[in-house]
Amino acid sequence: MAALEINNVCKDFGSEQVLKDVSLAIDSGEFLILVGPSGCGKSTLMNAIAGLEPVTTGEIRIAGENVTWQTPAERDIAMVFQSYALYPSMTVRQNISFGLEMRKVPKAEREAAVERVAELLQIAHLLERKPSQLSGGQRQRVAMGRALAREPKVYLFDEPLSNLDAKLRVDMRTEIKKLHQRLGTTIVYVTHDQIEAMTLADCIAVMRDGRILQLGSPDEVYNDPVDLFVAGFMGSPSMNFISATLMGGSGAYRLRVETPEEETLELPWPRERETPALAGKVGERVILGLRPEHFTEDDARLSEYDEGVALTPHITVVEPTGADILLQLKLGDGEATARVGPKCRVKAGERLTLRIDMGRAVMFDRETEKRLA
Known part of the structure; x- marks a missing residue:
């Protein structure tokens, strides 16, 4: 009862x-x-x-x-x-x-x-x-x-x-x-x-x-x-919402993100996180959700499968909090927050190679704001 x-x-x-x-x-x-x-x-x-x-x-x-x-x-x-x-x-x-x-x-x-x-x-x-x-x-x-x-x-x-x-x-x-x-x-x-x-x-x-x-x-x-x-x-800092285009087909979905440097970043979507709803969104703009802890400092021991594709953005703001450091970086058509370890020595204006853990990423419909995958 x-x-x-x-x-x-x-x-x-x-x-x-x-x-x-x-x-x-x-x-x-x-x-x-x-x-x-x-x-x-x-x-x-x-x-x-x-x-x-x-x-x-x-x-x-x-x-x-x-x-x-x-x-x-x-x-x-x-x-x-x-x-x-x-x-x-x-x-x-x-x-x-x-x-x-x-x-x-x-x-x-x-x-x-x-x-x-x-x-x-x-x-x-x-x-x-x-x-x-x-x-x-x-x-x-x-x-x-x-x-x-x-x-x-x-x-x-x-x-x-x-x-x-x-x-x-x-x-x-x-x-x-x-x-x-x-x-x-x-x-x-x-x-x-x-x-x-x-x-x-x-x-x-x-x-x-x-x-x-x-x-x-x-x-x-x-x-x-x-x-x-x-x-x-839910979450502090809150989740990053990044505008992206869904590309590919079943088993090979990718998210294309335009970076401020006019480069194109393609992020593979994990097969285990595919849903039937994705098939109807290929070629359309969607919203990629990444939490600050989904970004990690690059480590040669990590495979691309483990941590997603590496990117090397310009860091615009560095915010030490004691236990960790929050970094502001340009990604897509806005800014994103990454959480890294307290030993990171990057300064504002410098570049830092980060990897994105796509295994924990989420995707939302741009119009309805509902979860797609």
């Missing part, structure tokens, strides 16, 4: 349809992340799951029970908000136990639950403090502790890390990951940060304009995106 099922849910605000026929299901213990740009409907969907927003049509089930028209209190969920939503006049201990007290849980059980989550989240030394005496990260732990004090069927996290600074976000992201691995809880998590999505999720739902464009594992949405939007949204 699925822990959460959403069936054909629509949500209208007046004449505007914010959620458009959304359906998904996750099993018990899974970590689902709803990701997408601002205004895509992910927070509205989260609020619908929580019961904070009534749906216009459709059905929501939690652990097999239809909760579509139940109040939030009846749904057996726990939610962690972006704003923490702590009671300023209460201590940390009181904030954590308040929900249990409202549910008439005996005092001894409440105290045991508080001690359990305080130890789990390493906030035992903060139990007698007020929220005003806590840092942002500590407040976030308290908000999580209030949710974890209960044992609901589903935990909901609505952009819980967006108010934290960059380093604290990374630290808290790791803590949430550890927490999920330790407890095996079912979590639905909203974020606009695709790095959070990639690192935390078992399953990612990429949303745009009130629809789910792709639902799959982090590996699937990153390496096998269904369209240009998913491909460009």
Whole structure:
């Protein structure tokens, strides 16, 4: 039985349809992340799951029970908000136990639950403090502790890390990951940060304009995106989109790319990545998708089959990041980003021989923006 099922849910605000026929299901213990740009409907969907927003049509089930028209209190969920939503006049201990007290849980059980989550989240030394005496990260732990004090069927996290600074976000992201691995809880998590999505999720739902464009594992949405939007949204830096002409026939497809130096670069398309859709696109312009890590520095030990055709472009910008170096280079009718190792000593204006890993390349239809191969 699925822990959460959403069936054909629509949500209208007046004449505007914010959620458009959304359906998904996750099993018990899974970590689902709803990701997408601002205004895509992910927070509205989260609020619908929580019961904070009534749906216009459709059905929501939690652990097999239809909760579509139940109040939030009846749904057996726990939610962690972006704003923490702590009671300023209460201590940390009181904030954590308040929900249990409202549910008439005996005092001894409440105290045991508080001690359990305080130890789990390493906030035992903060139990007698007020929220005003806590840092942002500590407040976030308290908000999580209030949710974890209960044992609901589903935990909901609505952009819980967006108010934290960059380093604290990374630290808290790791803590949430550890927490999920330790407890095996079912979590639905909203974020606009695709790095959070990639690192935390078992399953990612990429949303745009009130629809789910792709639902799959982090590996699937990153390496096998269904369209240009998913491909460009997931990954940092984002995927390079290069205009090319599809040449050849079955078993020998090639992509012809015009370079700024008026040279022609022909990239062989891997036979194992051919699809029937390619036959109807021969001679037409398509979009080649290459991630920055699909470019590698040339190595004589690598065969052309392993790493594709070598090219020697002019490097326009060099961006050291510490762990690696990002290079901007002219390719096709625009620029592309390549990710190379930190020992690369190329300078802007110089040429560098790179190879392209065509075994991981993707191809999109220029008109529909859907995946071709």
